[in-house]
Amino acid sequence: xxxxxxxxxxxxxxxxxxxxxxxxxxxxxxxxxxxxxxxxxxxxxxxxxxxxxxxxxxxxxxxxxxxxxxxxxxxxxxxxxxxxxxxxxxxxxxxxxxxxxxxxxxxxxxxx
Amino acid sequence: xxxxxxxxxxxxxxxxxxxxxxxxxxxxxxxxxxxxxxxxxxxxxxxxxxxxxxxxxxxxxxxxxxxxxxxxxxxxxxxxxxxxxxxxxxxxxxxxxxxxxxxxxxxxxxx
Numbered sequence: 206x207x208x209x210x211x212x213x214x215x216x217x218x219x220x221x222x223x224x225x226x227x228x229x230x231x232x233x234x235x236x237x238x239x240x241x242x243x244x245x246x247x248x249x250x251x252x253x254x255x256x257x258x259x260x261x262x263x264x265x266x267x268x269x270x271x272x273x274x275x276x277x278x279x280x281x282x283x284x285x286x287x288x289x290x291x292x293x294x295x296x297x298x299x300x301x302x303x304x305x306x307x308x309x310x311x312x313x314x315x316x317x
Numbered sequence: 318x319x320x321x322x323x324x325x326x327x328x329x330x331x332x333x334x335x336x337x338x339x340x341x342x343x344x345x346x347x348x349x350x351x352x353x354x355x356x357x358x359x360x361x362x363x364x365x366x367x368x369x370x371x372x373x374x375x376x377x378x379x380x381x382x383x384x385x386x387x388x389x390x391x392x393x394x395x396x397x398x399x400x401x402x403x404x405x406x407x408x409x410x411x412x413x414x415x416x417x418x419x420x421x422x423x424x425x426x427x428x
Contacts (some may be wrong), residue, residue, distance in 0.1 A: 238415060247406065247418040248361075261415055295361065297416070306416060308353075310360035 209298050209309035217315045218286050226281040226312045230298030236260065237279040238306065239271060240295040248295055254279055255301055286316045319344045319409060323419035330397055331427050338392040338422045340407035345385050352381050352392050353406045355421070361406065365392070397426045 210229040218224050230237050236255045240248040241264075250263035254273035265271075268286075273279045277298075283290060293313050297306040320343045330336050340350070349368045353361040365374045365381040367390065373382040380393040390407055404423045408416040 240416070247420050248416070250415050250417075253415060263415070293358070293360075306351075306410060308361040308363070313358065 209296055209307050211294075211296050211309035211312050213312060214310065215313050215315075217317060219317055220286060220288060222286050222316075224283045224286060224314060226283070226294055226296075226314070228279045228281070228296030228298075228309060230277050230279070230296075231307055234298035234300050234307075235277060236299045236301050237273055237277065238297040238299075239265075239279070239281050240297065242293040242295065242311075243289075244292070246292075251281070283314075288316050290314060291316045319347075319411060319417040321407060321409060321417050321419040323405075323407060323422050325422060326420065327423040327425075329425040329427060332397060332399060334397050334426075335393065335395050336397055336424070338394070338405050338407075338424070340390040340392070340419050342388045342390075342409050342417075345388050347385065347409045348412075350381075350383055350390050350407060350409050351416075352379075352390075353408060355404045355406060357404075364405075394424075397424075399426045399428045402426050 212227045238253040239251040242248040251265040253261045257273045269283050271281045293311045295311045296309045299306045322341045324339050351366045352364045367374045367383040378395040383390045402425050404421045406421045408418045
């Protein structure tokens with residue numbers, strides 16, 4: 206069965222650069238979630254989208270933005286990168302009302 | 318806000334032992350609870366999902382139980398193997414499917 210696809214798997218950026226992470230949900234899933242997991246930390250919720258509209262917002266910095274497109278894929282845009290942004294970024298998708306979520310393998314972002 | 322706690326934070330056992338990982342949550346009004354496995358630097362692998370109406374789920378050597386009223390879940394691993402070494406996370410979703418994760422239990426199974 207198709208799973209949540211994230212790209213790229215690894216990304217290295219310099220301070221103050223920008224990065225774009227992509228997430229392709231499971232087919233027919235209408236909701237996408239982004240999580241950030243710092244070294245030794247549990248995943249922290251950043252933001253979610255339902256039917257291309259932002260549905261919930263967590264601890265997402267103002268330097269980050271995200272959107273969900275008409276094909277339901279989502280992109281997390283990160284600007285003015287800081288060393289502390291180095292983390293594993295997960296995307297999850299679900300079908301509203303099912304209370305189930307499937308996670309992608311994550312994108313490891315390293316800011317140097 | 319839901320808070321999820323896992324104990325112990327780390328566990329080291331010899332191969333072949335049975336072990337129990339604990340997860341507690343503050344808001345018992347949950348839809349389900351999910352256990353994940355995470356290898357170092359890797360993604361989350363879903364192990365077991367327990368719906369709020371269920372009391373336990375089994376998959377191979379894994380058994381997860383859920384006691385909603387007391388806000389607790391346990392993950393039982395039978396006959397542990399070195400390949401079971403990983404971090405185990407429990408998570409509960411809110412009404413919007415935002416997951417609240419526990420801090421994880423880092424398991425090391427010694428050959």
